[in-house]
Every structure is written in structure tokens, then in C-alpha cells.
Amino acid sequence: MKLKITFILALFFIGFSNAQTKVGTVDSELIISKMPQMKGVLQRVENYGKKLDSxxxxxxxxxxxxxxxFKAEEKLMTEDDKKARFQELxxxxxxxxxxxxxxxxMMQVQRDQSLRPLYKKLSEVIAEVAKANGYTQILTTNGNQFGYIDERFDITQLVLDKLGIKE
Structure with missing residues (x-):
């Protein structure tokens, strides 16, 4: 009987240990800011801003x-003309x-549209790195979402390496 209970407990603990998740973190904003395509995005957004400014x-x-x-002609105008011009102004x-x-x-929309391909590429590379390293979940470190993060599980550098980006 003890052998059966020990065997069942052993199976339970083996199953429990295999069911555990491996959670990692990534600083996606840092990676996006270091991607070489970011310069082009910033230039496109700046050019768009210049068009809007002009x-x-x-x-x-x-x-x-x-x-x-209006100021030059105000003294010569009738009250009705003044009201009409003032309304026009x-x-x-x-x-x-x-x-x-x-x-x-429109600037925000332009920026978002320009960044969309970078985030798509980043997402694909994060998925590759996570699968290759056995992670079940990757959380972003942007914002104040965590009280503690074990740096051993931060895959930011792995993603930068996979993208060929040097710090």
C-alpha cells in the first residue's frame, strides 16, 4: 500500500513539475528604439509633420x-460689417x-502605422526566441507592472542578438 501511495505521489510531482510555466520578460521599447529601421520611421514621421506644419x-x-x-478697416465699417468680419475671424x-x-x-496615426511593421517583426522574433528557450510566457517590462523581475529570464538581449542589433 505504501508503495502504491509513493508511486502515485511521485507521478503527481512529476506531472506538476512538467506543468510549470517558464515566464520571461522583454523590454520591447528598448529593442524597437535600437532597430535600424527606427531611423526611417522617425524620418517619415518628421517629414509628415513638416507637411502638416506648412x-x-x-x-x-x-x-x-x-x-x-480688419484692424485697418475697422473704423470705417458699419456695425453689421464688423459683426460679419468678426464672425469670419x-x-x-x-x-x-x-x-x-x-x-x-494624424501624427499619432502616421507614427503608429510606421511602427506597425517593426512591432510585427519584433513579435515574430520574440516568439522564436521564446520557443527556442522553452518559455511559455513573455511579459513586457514597460510600465510599472512588476514588483520584481528576475533578470535571468529577461530575453531582451537574446532578441537584440537575433535581430543583429548591437548595444
């Missing part, structure tokens, strides 16, 4: 010209505000 400058110049014109201000907001959103 469009905004055109609107700002037009607005300034209308404000100067207010509308231009609102358009410029919307353009500024949309520009920030």
Missing part, C-alpha cells in the same frame, strides 16, 4: 492677413484649432 502656416498667414485687414480661429487637433491625431 499647411498650418498657410492658414495662420491667411488668418493674420484677415486680422490686419472667429470661424477661422476655430478651423485652425480643429486643424491643430487633427494634426496631432
Amino acid at each position: 499647411s498650418f502656416q498657410i492658414k495662420a498667414t491667411e488668418y493674420k492677413a484677415k486680422v490686419d485687414s 472667429r470661424t477661422l480661429e476655430q478651423e485652425m484649432g480643429k486643424f491643430r487637433q487633427n494634426g496631432a491625431t
Whole structure:
């Protein structure tokens, strides 16, 4: 009977030890920032930003010209003309505000679209490294998600090596 219980307990502990997971961590933002393609992404986003800025400058110049014109002609205008011109200026201000907001959103969309291929490649390499090293889970270290991380399980360097990136 003792032999049967010992055998069952041994099987239980063997099964339990095999079922354990191996969890690793990776600093994905560090890797993305070191990828050689990142320079191209930053350049594309910067160029896109310059295009948006030039469009905004055109609107700002037009607005300034209308404000100067209003100030110069204000004394000669009737009250109705003043109200109409003032409303036109207010509308231009609102358009410029919307353009500024949309520009920030469009910049973020452009950045996200440009980074998507890098994150896809990184994800594939992380999966390869994790499988090759027997990890069952890889967590990112970005943010304040962990109270403790054992550096022995951080695969950041392995992923950098696999991508051929030198620190």
C-alpha cells in the first residue's frame, strides 16, 4: 500500500513539475528604439509633420492677413460689417484649432502605422526566441507592472542578438 501511495505521489510531482510555466520578460521599447529601421520611421514621421506644419502656416498667414485687414478697416465699417468680419475671424480661429487637433491625431496615426511593421517583426522574433528557450510566457517590462523581475529570464538581449542589433 505504501508503495502504491509513493508511486502515485511521485507521478503527481512529476506531472506538476512538467506543468510549470517558464515566464520571461522583454523590454520591447528598448529593442524597437535600437532597430535600424527606427531611423526611417522617425524620418517619415518628421517629414509628415513638416507637411502638416506648412499647411498650418498657410492658414495662420491667411488668418493674420484677415486680422490686419480688419484692424485697418475697422473704423470705417458699419456695425453689421464688423459683426460679419468678426464672425469670419472667429470661424477661422476655430478651423485652425480643429486643424491643430487633427494634426496631432494624424501624427499619432502616421507614427503608429510606421511602427506597425517593426512591432510585427519584433513579435515574430520574440516568439522564436521564446520557443527556442522553452518559455511559455513573455511579459513586457514597460510600465510599472512588476514588483520584481528576475533578470535571468529577461530575453531582451537574446532578441537584440537575433535581430543583429548591437548595444
